[in-house]
Amino acid sequence: MTGAASHRLAEALDWARRLHDPDFADWDGHLAWLEADPANAALFDAVSLDLEAATAGLAPEPAPEPLPEAANDNPPAGVGRRWWLGSALAAALVGVIGIAGWTFRAEAPSSPLTIATALGQTRAVRLADGTQVAMNGGTTLHVDRATRAVSFGEGEAYFDVVHDPARPFRLQIGAASVEDIGTAFNVRRHDKMIEVAVRTGVVSFDPDGGTEPDDDAVILKAGQAIRIVDDRGAVRRVDRASVGGWRTGQLSYGDVALSEVANDLSRAIGQPVRLAPGDGMRRFSGTFKVDADAATSVRRFAAISGMRATRDGAGWRLTPEG
Structure with a gap:
């Protein structure tokens, strides 16, 4: 060297x-x-x-055992x-x-790197090309250090991509893929649901990752989102300011299942939030704030969703009011 x-x-x-x-x-x-x-x-x-x-x-x-006072009257601080x-x-x-x-x-190492966060933990990652990724709790990413490719596991993350037409940034989400056309966007994935929302710029979303002869790629512009549930998807308009709002503790939804919101809340506070299967199918639209106090956050959501929050072991259970 x-x-x-x-x-x-x-x-x-x-x-x-x-x-x-x-x-x-x-x-x-x-x-x-x-x-x-x-x-x-x-x-x-x-x-x-x-x-x-x-x-x-x-x-x-573990913190080292303190020395006897006689041996050291001024232990190191x-x-x-x-x-x-x-x-x-x-x-x-x-x-x-x-x-x-x-x-x-x-040249970048050939072996991919797995980066993960626990429930209730967030993390900021800067990739080699300068792309910045904010990871929400319970999220897993696999970074291919030889290319500008990232594989998305479960969870939620916000990507602020450095655009390079010669080397497009590619995000694989199960069978689907997202390709950057100069953008910042948010991704959520849970069970059979995938959601991609664009805050700035444009992305190309391909539900089959470009493997099919008839390319089904959808162009998403700023203020648009695509939501795939059980292989059925729809594009809708979203408030650009709300995209990636979880980074400041703001969660926003438009007509989604209550179970989905409970899952996101669990990810944010690091404690399970449970509902009965039938209650989880209820629909929810609205915005609420998540802060450092888990109890306040859960009760705040319960109040605006018509539910009652009660302690359930290490987590919470939501049941209908009345």
């Missing part, structure tokens, strides 16, 4: 470490570094993705989650770099 390449790698590793600090605030500096050299973004992404893989599944270590995070990152970076040094290659 040349001196220049080694220096760039050290910078990328340093940015990866700093961005994991809860108090990180130098976003302008990070953007300036990314834009200073086209290779920086790819290098940073490669380091970050390898770091994600290296730290996957790690759990915080600040030992806790941040200390552990720094230690885990350091260990992971050793694994990424390797004993003999890690050599960055311009």
Whole structure:
């Protein structure tokens, strides 16, 4: 590895470490570094993705036992989650770099990377091309680092895509696919339901992924959404401002099954919200706010949907009023 390449790698590793600090605030500096050299973004992404893989599944270590007061009247402060995070990152970076040094290659790794969030957890991911992805709770993505392709599992995510006509961004959702034509859009998938809503730009939605001779691709523009349930779909107009509204805690619906809203609410608060099968078929239209307090969020939704919310083990049960 040349001196220049080694220096760039050290910078990328340093940015990866700093961005994991809860108090990180130098976003302008990070953007300036990314834009200073086209290779920086790819290098940073490669380091970050390898770091994600290296730290996957790690759990915080328990806080160390305090020393006896006689041995130390002034125990060190600040030992806790941040200390552990720094230690885990350091260990992971050793694994990424390797004993003999890690050599960055311009080509992306061939093995796909799985990125997932637990219920109640959100996450922001930046891909090598600069595309930004906000992941809602209970979401799984499989990123092909050799191409601009992402496979969508279950859950919900908002994509702000960097447009490149020479290398289109492609999102696979089961048998269906979405291809970017310069856009920001939101995707939800649960059981047999898929919904794609466009906030800005245009996407091409193909229900069979382009595998059939007669191409059924549908062009969706800003303010449009397509909803597929049991292989039957319809395009409708949506409020552009509401697309991806979950990122600020706002959930909006137009004539959907109550069970679908309960599933989204479970994803947001990290606690199961249950209904009886017959109650889940009720229809709901409206907008409500989800905040940090799960009980308030569930009761708020129950109030506007004509339901009663009661505790049900670790979660909630919704039953009709009266």
